[in-house]
Amino acid sequence: MPGRLDVQIPAADGHSLGTLHVPDGDGPWPGVLVFPDAGGARETFGRMGDHLAGLGYVVLIPDIYYRAGEWAPFDAATLFTDPRERARMSGLVRPLTNDAVIADAGAYADFLLARPEVTGSAIGTTGYCLGGRMSLVAAGGLGRTIAAAASFHGGRLAVAGDPSSPHLAADRITATVYVAGAIEDGTFTTEQAGLLENALTSAGVEHTIEFYPARHGFAVPDNPTYDAAAEARHWDALGRLYRDHLGA
Secondary structure, three states: OOEEEEEEEEEOOEEEEEEEEEOOOOOOEOEEEEEOOOOOOOHHHHHHHHHHHHOOOEEEEEOOOHHHOOOOOOOOOOOOOOHHHHHHHHHHHOOOOHHHHHHHHHHHHHHHHHOOOEOOOOEEEEEEOHHHHHHHHHHHHHHHHEEEEEEEOOOOOOOOOOOOOHHHHHHHOOOEEEEEEEEEOOOOOHHHHHHHHHHHHHOOOOEEEEEEEEEOOOOOOOOOOOOHHHHHHHHHHHHHHHHHHOOO
16 A cells, blocks of 8 residues: 655745655655645545555645645535635635745655655646646746646636736646646636647647536545546546656
8 A cells, every 4th residue: 555654845935734645665756746626635635645656656745725824624515605715715825826836836846856755857746626727837837847737627727818827838838738627617618728728739838638528626536526437537647647758
């Protein structure tokens, strides 16, 4: 069984508490950084990290909200329906500007690459919902440190008129990019997909953009919109991406 370690990661504005998921056996192995959804790091993501470690990767799951200090966990079932909880979440998200995300991602990548269990000079990233956007922002900010970047039901990936939209940094992405949207998701529409497609193609970025027949949140098991078939498809896609561009 993969092992799980509690770690403290030196980050841009303090220390992020996280978990490191290490495959069973003799390494070293490629490293992968997982950006959680807006609900933040929690046991659901711990189990996802264990799964990914079982595929042969050293996985780091940081507390993306570490700037807030200790914060009460969210209930994924009510996060977007309870106005008070949604407001609390917005307060945690607000400091995560693109510059902050890139600085944090650089610190997380440095932490991973310095681990004796990790091989290579570049890592993979993946993210979900808010984390899907963060994964692409990191790819645009860290260049060759990111070899493969994935986004699952990520929102606001390509928004016309938004100076912080991740698609605007396409010419700085050297990673191979995989984006999976949900067909029922107003945060990533076919119009956004077209804009992102054009930006990545123009920049010469190897990429795949597709839509799953599912709802926003499909890949995360504690979400009310979780879809087992879509989750399985997501693992298949992520496995192929990392095998082709990270090795294992």
